Amino acid sequence: MMVIKKDQLITKQDIADFWDVMKKEEECLEMKITPTAIEILDGGNSAIAHYTHTESFRYNGEDKEDGRKKGSVFKGTLRWxxxxxxxxxxxxxxxxxxxxxxxxxxxxxxxx
Structure with missing residues (x-):
């Protein structure tokens, strides 16, 4: 589990490790990232990016009471x-x- 302390920078490896834990029971079948808006601020020195992430994945973990079963394929979209x-x-x-x-x-x- 990734624990971040106040005022600690997160590295590229920290993010990779986080996703390894979050996705350990899933196999990505398809992923699409769609930018929806990018706002450049502060004279080009900062920005806010908005996008969607649509993914189809196979669940490979143990069967769960919420209905997830090993081998089930799901699709969903997140806004980021x-x-x-x-x-x-x-x-x-x-x-x-x-x-x-x-x-x-x-x-x-x-x-x-």
């Missing part, structure tokens, strides 16, 4: 927003948010 700053000609992500509350965010099972 990331806040970035430009430092030394590199864009750094400072923070973000994901949203599954809109209708497309609900996971739909594609197989029985």
């Amino acid at each position: 927003s990331d806040f970035m700053v430009k430092e030394n000609d590199k864009w750094l992500v400072l923070g973000g948010h994901r949203d599954m509350t809109f209708p497309e965010g609900n996971l739909v099972q594609l197989n029985e």
Whole structure:
């Protein structure tokens, strides 16, 4: 589990490790990232990016009471927003948010 302390920078490896844990019981079958808006701020030194992430995946974990069964295939869409700053000609992500509350965010099972 990734534990971030106050004022600690998150590295690219931290994010990779986080996703390894979050997706350990899933096999990505298809993924599509769609930018919806990018707002450049502060004279080009910061930005907010909004996009959707649509993914189909196979659940490979143990059967769960919520209906997930090993081998089930699901599809869902998340909305994301990331806040970035430009430092030394590199864009750094400072923070973000994901949203599954809109209708497309609900996971739909594609197989029985």
